[in-house]
Amino acid sequence: MENVDPTVAELGEVEALKRAVAVFRRAPSTLVGSGDDAAVVAVEDGRFVVTTDTMVEYHDFRRDFSTAFDLGYKAVASNVADVAAMGAVPNALVVAMVIPPATKQSWLEDFAKGLQEGIDQLAPAAEVVGGDLASGSQIVISVTAHGHLEGREPILRSGAKVGDVVAVAGTLGRAACGLDLLFHEDATLAKAYDEWASVQRRPQPPVSLGPVAANTATSMLDVSDSLTLDATRIAKASTVSIKLNKAALEGYAAVLELAQQSMTARDGIVRSAMDWVLFGGEDHALLATFPAGSEMPKGFKIIGEVIAQTSTPLYLDQEPLTPMGWDSIKG
Amino acid sequence: MENVDPTVAELGEVEALKRAVAVFRRAPSTLVGSGDDAAVVAVEDGRFVVTTDTMVEYHDFRRDFSTAFDLGYKAVASNVADVAAMGAVPNALVVAMVIPPATKQSWLEDFAKGLQEGIDQLAPAAEVVGGDLASGSQIVISVTAHGHLEGREPILRSGAKVGDVVAVAGTLGRAACGLDLLFHEDATLAKAYDEWASVQRRPQPPVSLGPVAANTATSMLDVSDSLTLDATRIAKASTVSIKLNKAALEGYAAVLELAQQSMTARDGIVRSAMDWVLFGGEDHALLATFPAGSEMPKGFKIIGEVIAQTSTPLYLDQEPLTPMGWDSIKG
Numbered sequence: 001m002e003n004v005d006p007t008v009a010e011l012g013e014v015e016a017l018k019r020a021v022a023v024f025r026r027a028p029s030t031l032v033g034s035g036d037d038a039a040v041v042a043v044e045d046g047r048f049v050v051t052t053d054t055m056v057e058y059h060d061f062r063r064d065f066s067t068a069f070d071l072g073y074k075a076v077a078s079n080v081a082d083v084a085a086m087g088a089v090p091n092a093l094v095v096a097m098v099i100p101p102a103t104k105q106s107w108l109e110d111f112a113k114g115l116q117e118g119i120d121q122l123a124p125a126a127e128v129v130g131g132d133l134a135s136g137s138q139i140v141i142s143v144t145a146h147g148h149l150e151g152r153e154p155i156l157r158s159g160a161k162v163g164d165v166v167a168v169a170g171t172l173g174r175a176a177c178g179l180d181l182l183f184h185e186d187a188t189l190a191k192a193y194d195e196w197a198s199v200q201r202r203p204q205p206p207v208s209l210g211p212v213a214a215n216t217a218t219s220m221l222d223v224s225d226s227l228t229l230d231a232t233r234i235a236k237a238s239t240v241s242i243k244l245n246k247a248a249l250e251g252y253a254a255v256l257e258l259a260q261q262s263m264t265a266r267d268g269i270v271r272s273a274m275d276w277v278l279f280g281g282e283d284h285a286l287l288a289t290f291p292a293g294s295e296m297p298k299g300f301k302i303i304g305e306v307i308a309q310t311s312t313p314l315y316l317d318q319e320p321l322t323p324m325g326w327d328s329i330k331g
Numbered sequence: 332m333e334n335v336d337p338t339v340a341e342l343g344e345v346e347a348l349k350r351a352v353a354v355f356r357r358a359p360s361t362l363v364g365s366g367d368d369a370a371v372v373a374v375e376d377g378r379f380v381v382t383t384d385t386m387v388e389y390h391d392f393r394r395d396f397s398t399a400f401d402l403g404y405k406a407v408a409s410n411v412a413d414v415a416a417m418g419a420v421p422n423a424l425v426v427a428m429v430i431p432p433a434t435k436q437s438w439l440e441d442f443a444k445g446l447q448e449g450i451d452q453l454a455p456a457a458e459v460v461g462g463d464l465a466s467g468s469q470i471v472i473s474v475t476a477h478g479h480l481e482g483r484e485p486i487l488r489s490g491a492k493v494g495d496v497v498a499v500a501g502t503l504g505r506a507a508c509g510l511d512l513l514f515h516e517d518a519t520l521a522k523a524y525d526e527w528a529s530v531q532r533r534p535q536p537p538v539s540l541g542p543v544a545a546n547t548a549t550s551m552l553d554v555s556d557s558l559t560l561d562a563t564r565i566a567k568a569s570t571v572s573i574k575l576n577k578a579a580l581e582g583y584a585a586v587l588e589l590a591q592q593s594m595t596a597r598d599g600i601v602r603s604a605m606d607w608v609l610f611g612g613e614d615h616a617l618l619a620t621f622p623a624g625s626e627m628p629k630g631f632k633i634i635g636e637v638i639a640q641t642s643t644p645l646y647l648d649q650e651p652l653t654p655m656g657w658d659s660i661k662g
Binding site for chain 1: 362363367368369370371372373374375376377378379380381382383384385386387388389390391413414416417419423425426427428429460461462463465466467468469471473475476477478480485487488489551552553
């Protein structure tokens, strides 16, 4: 009798990969796709952008919170956000995975479908051009994403100038709120506020705005660790200080208030929606600086200003603000 | 008192990475190096080559057989061999690592030094332009390597033509012999035949011959899984069959005879040096086909010929040869 859902070990690497790879759609910039020693990708302006990000089971995700499809989607989102933050258009991904030998082939194929859905939604010019499948005790997902600058200069974190406005595109605090919901003892809450739990599972970075912003932005990065940590990175790299405007951030917190109140009502633990906005990561918003008065792409919202460097890199209104967020080793 | 060798968890990701990254040397093709959301690399002909390979502790390596320096070297070697096998010059690597939080910072820095030594020896035009450090229960090393074709066409595995010669550059069987030595109950043997154990720890692929061979080769790949598996891949992709010449392979086996005899003398287990040559992987030799009579780069040695496709993809002299080797999931 045929085994309807074999493990990847039963199938072997070659066959397991072949079936998973069948999910992927071709992209025009791929000159040689997966299946040879290496892929070949066109970048007409003679430069490629490259970034890598790794997710580890139990540390960065849990299989009871996220489906295989979710994880594929998130692996794309977190990587193409970095490509977009340079001002580039994502064009190629390679995916290295470690999975336990007992992993079902259906899990691997659902993951591949999530990768393709992430590409379709966030990076439609890109293709999974290569990968590697290895065996290990815990799941590791390591994506390397590439992009094409289309002749533009890359937007670094070091270009912010005194007098620039600080602006953000995308959401803030939702992924952190979603994580608290998923960890909450009352499992009904994550369902009740599924919109926020979903941002944790499938972030929605405004990837297409990166190349548009690159026409006028003086600095840009993607908010992966937290607004305060990533704004501080711009400040330090640009030898400036950044003043965030609390009133401009209150809208991001306001939409999360109801979830915060519901959680506190259940367990009595006091939470702050503004803390999610300031110190939560994984929304993968784009944070950029633009010359004051310059045209800003639709979708960006001003949340602060660049001021002359002081001994404190970051302020919330007039108060020094200590950056906090995620360290992937310390946790 | 200062902790002279802290763990990476004690230092935190940012500081641990900063100290390890200080080891890396800059390369001229790097337009934006590590430290921003992504790196930017020049490829003047408007195409980049990309490949990825992952090594997992206990499955692909053991820390009692290989030092951190060895692992860094090997991670470079196995990846740049794939770039070379396309006919490209390696120019940029990104390195994603998962390490247990208790890993010593000195281990991470020795690994970085091994990466840089592998680059210096095998891919001197390349730079480590990015990476990621994550926390997990077992060490995972995932390298993505890039290369520049310098205007040449990529050499695929599908281009072999009937009448071509089959040739190899680099070593065969040594890494497999080395692995048997390292696993042998008599630990003195790996020391006595250190030259073969060393190939297992620090493979020496003939990377610089890849771009040279690309001027005349009709097909090429790097022998990572075994000569028989990889020759079969060329045969199937090119819809031909390949006949290996046993006499031409005997020289590769002959140098390993003494190690084979010493192992058998100790434990009575019969081994075959020719089996290492045919079925052993990880030497990362370049296997290529060239039109008969064409100029072949110095360093390549003819080991067979391409014949019309039969029901058997591979022969050793007149006998059908069943390919065997490494499957990274089945093990």
